[in-house]
Amino acid sequence: MLASKVDRANIEKMVRTFYAMLIKDDTVGVFFIKALGDDLKNDKWNEHYKILDNFWLMLMTGEKCYTGDPFLPHVLIGQLYEETFERWLELFNKHVHQHYVPKIAKKFNKKAEILAKKFMQGLEIGEGLEGKNWASYKL
Numbered sequence: 001m002l003a004s005k006v007d008r009a010n011i012e013k014m015v016r017t018f019y020a021m022l023i024k025d026d027t028v029g030v031f032f033i034k035a036l037g038d039d040l041k042n043d044k045w046n047e048h049y050k051i052l053d054n055f056w057l058m059l060m061t062g063e064k065c066y067t068g069d070p071f072l073p074h075v076l077i078g079q080l081y082e083e084t085f086e087r088w089l090e091l092f093n094k095h096v097h098q099h100y101v102p103k104i105a106k107k108f109n110k111k112a113e114i115l116a117k118k119f120m121q122g123l124e125i126g127e128g129l130e131g132k133n134w135a136s137y138k139l
Contacts, residue, residue, distance in 0.1 A: 002101045006060040008053065014099045015052045016040075018092065027087040031077050059111050060104075074119050082126040085116045 003010040020040055023029040036044040054066040074080065089112055096108040120126045 003099055003104065004101045006057070006100070006104060008057055010099065011056050011060070012049070012053050014096065015049055015056065017099075018095045019045075019049075021095065022088075022091060025087065025091060028084055028091070031080070031084070035073075035077055056108075060108065070115070071119060071122055074123065080123060080125060082120065085120055085125070089113060089116055 019032065023032050023038060023040070036042070036048055039045070051066070051068065055068075055070060057063050058066040089109075092112050093105075093109050096105040099105070100108065
């Protein structure tokens with residue numbers, strides 16, 4: 001059954017199942033395996049899950065449970081490409097629609113798209129981003 005509200009429990013489930021699927025993807029999985037390993041139960045992954053749980057809970061509910069800079073780890077991960085972000089967004093879009101009613105899934109996706117655009121701008125990735133003021137978009 002699709003979740004009709006966002007809470008910690010369903011975010012935790014969504015995040016864990018998303019990354020279990022994501023690391024198998026040839027385009028984006030390699031970045032996560034390189035940074036965190038392929039054992040989703042290791043300490044690095046557990047810490048990453050906690051950060052992501054708090055991040056998405058804050059974005060979706062306004063609960064002040066995330067502190068940090070989501071951009072910095074993406075600077076350190078290695079060379080990313082526009083295709084990397086596009087593939088992540090494609091997989092994320094499909095995945096949140098498997099967990100949430102359409103209205104909520106669309107809200108997740110809108111926030112993910114804005115975030116990806118900000119990251120690409122910050123990393124100077126992609127065509128047509130010059131001159132666009134992504135900072136004015138609200139997450």
